Every structure is written in structure tokens, then in C-alpha cells.
Amino acid sequence: MEPKVSLYTAIRNTAVAHPEENALLFMGKYxxxxxxxxxxxxxxxxxxxxxIRQGDVVTMAMPNIFQAIYAxxxxxxxxxxxxxxHPTTPVxxxxxxxxxxxxxxxxxxxSFYDHYKPxxxxxxxTIVLASPVEEFRLIKRLGYRVINRKKLANIPWxxxxxxxxxxxxxxEELPEIAVINPGDTAVYLHSGGTSGExxxxxxxxxxxxxxxxxxPFILQKDNLExxxxxxxxxxxxxxxxxxxxxxxxxxxGTDTLMPKFDPGKTIELxxxxxxxxxxxxxxxxxxxxxxxxxxxxxxxxxGWAYAGGDIVxxxxxxxxxxxxxxxxxxxxLLEGYGLTEVVxxxxxxxxxxxxxxxxxxxxxxxxxxxxxxxxxxxxxxNEAGEIVVSGPTMMNGYLKDxxxxxxxxxxxxxxxxxxxxxxxGMIDSDGYVWFKQRLKRIVKVLGMPVLPAEIENLxxxxxxxxxxxxVGVPDSEKGFVIKLYLVKEPTAQTAVADDTIKQLIKSEISxxxxxxxxxYLSELPKTDLGKIDTRKLETI
Numbered sequence: 001m002e003p004k005v006s007l008y009t010a011i012r013n014t015a016v017a018h019p020e021e022n023a024l025l026f027m028g029k030y031x032x033x034x035x036x037x038x039x040x041x042x043x044x045x046x047x048x049x050x051x052i053r054q055g056d057v058v059t060m061a062m063p064n065i066f067q068a069i070y071a072x073x074x075x076x077x078x079x080x081x082x083x084x085x086h087p088t089t090p091v092x093x094x095x096x097x098x099x100x101x102x103x104x105x106x107x108x109x110x111s112f113y114d115h116y117k118p119x120x121x122x123x124x125x126t127i128v129l130a131s132p133v134e135e136f137r138l139i140k141r142l143g144y145r146v147i148n149r150k151k152l153a154n155i156p157w158x159x160x161x162x163x164x165x166x167x168x169x170x171x172e173e174l175p176e177i178a179v180i181n182p183g184d185t186a187v188y189l190h191s192g193g194t195s196g197e198x199x200x201x202x203x204x205x206x207x208x209x210x211x212x213x214x215x216p217f218i219l220q221k222d223n224l225e226x227x228x229x230x231x232x233x234x235x236x237x238x239x240x241x242x243x244x245x246x247x248x249x250x251x252x253g254t255d256t257l258m259p260k261f262d263p264g265k266t267i268e269l270x271x272x273x274x275x276x277x278x279x280x281x282x283x284x285x286x287x288x289x290x291x292x293x294x295x296x297x298x299x300x301x302x303g304w305a306y307a308g309g310d311i312v313x314x315x316x317x318x319x320x321x322x323x324x325x326x327x328x329x330x331x332x333l334l335e336g337y338g339l340t341e342v343v344x345x346x347x348x349x350x351x352x353x354x355x356x357x358x359x360x361x362x363x364x365x366x367x368x369x370x371x372x373x374x375x376x377x378x379x380x381x382n383e384a385g386e387i388v389v390s391g392p393t394m395m396n397g398y399l400k401d402x403x404x405x406x407x408x409x410x411x412x413x414x415x416x417x418x419x420x421x422x423x424x425g426m427i428d429s430d431g432y433v434w435f436k437q438r439l440k441r442i443v444k445v446l447g448m449p450v451l452p453a454e455i456e457n458l459x460x461x462x463x464x465x466x467x468x469x470x471v472g473v474p475d476s477e478k479g480f481v482i483k484l485y486l487v488k489e490p491t492a493q494t495a496v497a498d499d500t501i502k503q504l505i506k507s508e509i510s511x512x513x514x515x516x517x518x519x520y521l522s523e524l525p526k527t528d529l530g531k532i533d534t535r536k537l538e539t540i
Contacts, residue, residue: 001250003209003392004182008077010209011249012037012177018252021225025274026066026257029136033252036069039169044074046168050105050126054079054178057103057188061085061094061112063259064231067130067165069245071107072235074168076186076205079178083188084236086528091118098125100200100400101188107165111151120161129155130165132259182206185396189238191340200399201340203238210392211343212247214363219277219304220351224253227303229277230266232258232284237529238344239309243279261530263291271298278302278331281309282316283530285333289319299329308336308345310531311453313460335359337435341408341419342366342393347433358425358434366391370427371410371420378412381429386439388418395419424451441534443472443480445512450482452534454509459484459501464492467524470515471538481516485537487524495520 001010011033015023019034031039052058058075060082062068075082083101085094087109094116098106108116110129119125133144145152156162185202216222229248233240248255256275258265261284269275278284285307288294302324307316312335320333336348337359346366349356362368367390370379379385388410394417397405410418424442425435437451444450452470459468467487472480488495498518506514525533 001209001213003206003213005209006076006079006177006180006182006205007186007208007246008040008073008177010212010246011040011073014250014252018225021252022254023249024066024069024255024257025228027133027136027140030254031066036249039066039070040073040077041174042169042171043070044077045170045172045174047071047074047080047105048078049170050128050163050168052078052080052105054180056080056105057083057101059083059085059094059098059101059103059106060235061087061089061106061108062130062235063087063109063132064235064240064245064257065130065132065259066135066257067107067132068235069255069257071130071165072245077177079180081185081188084241085190086234086236087112088115088528091116095119097190097200110155111148113155113162114151120159123161126161126163128163128165128168134166180205182209183396187241188399189236189241189340191238199401199404202396202399203340203343204396207343207393207395208242208246209250210365211242211345211363212250214345214365215243215247215251217364218306218345218348218350224248224251227253227276228256228269228274229253229279230258230269230275231255232261232266233280234529237309238340239279239338242343243345248277261287263287264293267291267293267298270301271296273301276301277304277306279306279308281530282307282312283310283526285320286316289316289323295323295327297327299324299327299331302329302331304351305331305333306336306348307333308338308348309529311456313457315457315461332356337387337423337433339389339419339421339423341395341421342389342391343395346389346391346393357430357432358428360433361431362389362433366393368427368433369418370425371418373420379426382426384424384426384436387421387423387425387433387435389421390416390418441472443470443482445472445480445482446478448510448512450510450513452482455482455484455505455513455515458505458508459486462496464489464494464496466490467532469524469532469534469537471534473516473538475516482513483537484515484518485524486518486520487522488520 015033015037022030023033023036024031107128182205186205187203231244233244235241317333334349336345338345347360349360370385371388372385455470456468466489469485473483475481525536
């Protein structure tokens with residue numbers, strides 16, 4: 001695929017080449033590529049009638065349903081910028097997001113109208129409401145209306161600033177494909193940034209296409225027709241948008257859409273050969289392994305599994321492979337590495353690796369190195385420092401934040417640009433990347449660096465421990481000490497004694513890593529993406 005085209009053109013090229021292949025699957029209903037591009041074109045026409053033009057910004061805060069896909073590519077066809085946000089973003093935060101991005105149009109589920117109706121106090125804002133079942137039979141539509149009747153009752157359809165998504169399907173003359181510079185910004189995504197502070201990241205058409213085009217390499221399979229990707233990671237996240245949705249659509253495969261992860265439904269889809277590839281965060285795979293129906297002959301349909309977005313414990317990978325290999329599945333739980341500033345994945349282990357290591361090797365066309373910020377020099381093999389990334393997937397920058405952009409994008413003595421990731425790691429002599437820790441999460445105890453991830457991995461290797469999180473808390477004598485939060489496995493009869501844990505950490509890691517306090521919780525707080533919310537734990 002030629003990456004230097006618009007995102008819309010990239011999937012349109014697939015539709016021309018494979019019009020009858022299945023593009024999307026949602027709630028048992030398939031949409032073929034010809035119909036997908038037809039729907040996208042109609043929605044683009046409808047959005048054009050709403051006044052959306054090239055360079056405008058459209059906010060989309062929807063889960064993974066048909067309309068989210070149609071809208072995303074329709075916005076791109078018009079040359080507008082897709083601003084992706086969490087569907088339950090607090091209304092005050094959404095107002096700030098829309099003001100910052102200059103967005104006047106918000107696309108949401110109709111059942112979220114009450115949540116966002118305060119935005120209509122600004123007469124310049126238009127809210128487009130989508131029903132996830134509008135393309136389904138009457139019985140499903142009626143069922144949805146009954147379940148959500150209270151939420152739908154107060155929608156003021158006569159208000160000209162409230163629009164039904166179904167009214168966007170315009171059969172009139174369709175707008176021409178906008179002439180775009182593929183290096184221009186196509187998408188705004190929100191992220192913590194490499195510094196841990198909230199940022200709005202600008203990603204170009206080329207960046208997203210360049211990474212999406214790597215999917216056949218990642219899977220080590222050229223022809224992906226008939227292969228189903230579980231598209232459950234949200235589109236407001238680079239991992240979900242690019243690898244979960246876009247990559248399969250430019251490769252001619254099928255996205256199996258799931259608005260919210262459900263391990264039982266996922267297993268049913270595996271049984272019917274409608275999920276062959278799963279990408280997700282570690283907690284997703286932990287949920288699958290905990291489900292009583294995960295193990296079985298149906299796993300022969302599962303060919304690939306990739307985890308990213310958080311630390312993947314060795315125990316999780318071992319348990320996953322033990323079950324899949326027992327039922328003749330070729331799927332190993334392979335680990336990768338990436339960040340939103342380079343769309344998402346930059347390095348990954350691939351299925352043909354005889355012995356996967358670390359977070360894999362850099363993808364073709366992407367360079368990774370280790371940088372010593374103090375010495376302002378690149379490190380050699382097996383030397384630890386900050387991970388830096390270069391290549392066509394690099395962001396254009398942080399929106400309206402030139403200072404942060406300059407701090408994150410560095411230029412070496414040859415003029416080559418690199419993203420400073422804020423992550424601590426190394427690259428071994430064989431070219432494998434090893435992620436050690438977020439630099440911001442490294443805890444200095446008596447001046448010695450302690451890596452919480454090492455403690456967490458050691459803890460979750462114990463049969464009695466389900467989850468673990470280690471954070472640094474201020475200490476008058478040591479500067480910081482470790483506070484360790486644990487969740488006991490439901491099957492464990494008793495908790496592991498504090499003294500046993502401390503002695504284990506001391507002998508396996510370091511005396512500096514021994515926690516000053518150990519706290520058991522029923523569950524660990526999670527972020528919207530399902531990651532352990534270490535920032536919240538630091539404030540407890």
C-alpha cells in the first residue's frame with residue numbers, strides 16, 4: 001500500500017480491490033467493503049451538508065460500532081480532522097477539548113445525550129446522535145429503545161443543533177475526495193505525553209498508514225482476507241485506532257467490532273471463527289484466562305495474540321501459551337512496545353521468532369535507539385538509557401504546545417529527528433528492545449533507582465497474587481520508599497505474609513526495593529484504558 005495517501009483513500013483502494021470481502025462484523029451482521037465505502041461516502045455527503053469543510057475538526061466520542069467507522073473515514077474524506085475522545089469524557093473536560101481543538105461538531109451515542117446536553121448552551125455546537133442498532137432488524141431496535149427509554153425520552157429532535165446520525169446518509173451528489181497533503185494532521189488523540197502531562201497529539205495520514213501497512217509483517221501473513229481482528233480497543237487510543245481498526249481495513253481483512261470487552265462474547269466469536277487475532281492490554285488477556293470457557297478445541301481458530309500498553313508479566317505469557325498450545329493453537333501472547341507519539345507500536349515480537357525476547361525488534365522502516373540524556377549521547381548494545389524512536393510514524397507535534405513538542409522531538413547531529421519516549425530500557429546485541437520502566441515511574445530510594453515493574457512482575461509470579469502495583473511515596477529519611485498494593489487470587493486461602501514478601505524482594509531484586517508498606521485491596525483502580533492507575537495509588 002502507498003502510505004502517502006489519505007486514510008479514506010487507503011481503505012477505498014481496498015474496497016476497489018476486494019469489493020465483496022467482509023470489512024466489518026458487529027452483533028452478527030457483516031458489511032462488505034463495497035457497502036462500507038458506500039456508507040462512508042453517504043455520511044461524508046451528510047456531514048458536508050452540516051457545513052463541515054476541509055480543515056475543520058469533528059469530535060467523535062463513540063464506542064466501536066458501525067457508525068464510528070463510517071464517521072471516521074467520512075470526516076477524513078472531507079479533509080477534516082478527526083478528534084477522538086472517550087465516550088464518557090466529563091462534559092467540562094469535553095468542552096475544554098473542543099475549545100482547544102476548535103471543534104464545533106460532536107458525534108456520540110444517543111443514550112449519552114443527557115450527559116452532553118450542557119454543551120448545547122453554546123449555540124455554535126451541533127451534536128449528532130447515533131443509535132448502535134439503527135441498521136438492525138426491528139426487534140433489536142425496539143429492544144434497545146425499551147432498555148434506554150429514559151435516556152432517549154428527553155432528546156429534543158426539533159432542536160436544529162441536534163441531528164440524527166441516520167439523517168447523514170445522503171444520496172445526493174457526493175463530495176469530491178479532498179486533496180490533502182498526506183503529511184498534514186489527520187487525527188487528534190489525547191495522551192499523557194512522554195512527560196506524564198495531558199497532551200493532544202497530532203498524527204498525520206502518512207504516520208497512521210505507514211504503521212497500519214506493517215500488519216502483514218507483524219502477523220507474518222501476506223493475505224489477510226477472511227482473517228478477523230477483534231476490534232475492541234477504543235478508537236480514541238492509537239493502538240485501537242490504527243492496529244485494531246485501520247490496519248485490517250487496508251489489508252483486506254475483517255474488523256470484528258466490540259464496543260466493550262466481554263470475555264464470554266469474545267470466546268463465542270472465537271468458537272465461530274470470527275476472531276482470529278486479538279490485540280489488547282494485559283488485563284484483557286488475564287480476563288480471558290480466568291474465564292471457565294476459554295480453554296477448548298475452539299482455540300485452533302485463534303492464530304495471533306499481542307499485548308501492549310502496559311507491563312506484560314512473564315507469568316501471564318506462560319499461562320496463555322500453556323492453554324493455547326494444549327489445544328493446537330499457534331497463538332503465543334507476544335509483547336510489543338509503542339506510544340501514541342509514534343501512533344502506537346514501534347517494536348514487536350513476531351510469530352516466527354524462535355525465542356521472543358523483550359518487546360521485540362523495531363518494525364521495518366522504524367529506527368530505535370537508546371539515549372543518555374545526561375551525556376547527550378547514544379548508548380551502545382546492552383547499555384540502559386532512554387528509548388528513542390524515529391521513522392514515518394512520528395507525530396507532527398503536540399497541538400498548541402510548541403515547548404513540549406521541542407522537548408519531545410530531538411534532532412541528532414546528522415539532522416535526524418527522534419521521539420524521546422520517556423521510557424527507560426536497552427537494546428541487546430541481537431537488536432531486541434527491552435522496556436524496563438517509565439522514567440517518570442522510577443523511584444529513587446536513598447538515591448538508588450528502583451523499578452516498580454520488576455517488583456510487580458515478581459509479585460504476580462506468585463500463585464497467591466492476582467495483581468500488583470508498586471509506587472513511590474515520600475519518606476523523610478530515604479527520599480522515597482516503595483508502597484506495594486496487592487490483590488489476592490480468589491482461590492488463595494491466605495495472603496502471603498508481609499515478611500515473606502519483603503524477604504523475597506530483597507533477595508530477588510534489591511534491599512532498596514523492599515516496600516515500607518504492603519496493602520491488600522479487593523481490586524486495583526484502573527484508568528479508562530484498563531491500565532492500573534498508579535497515579536491514583538500514589539495519592540491514597
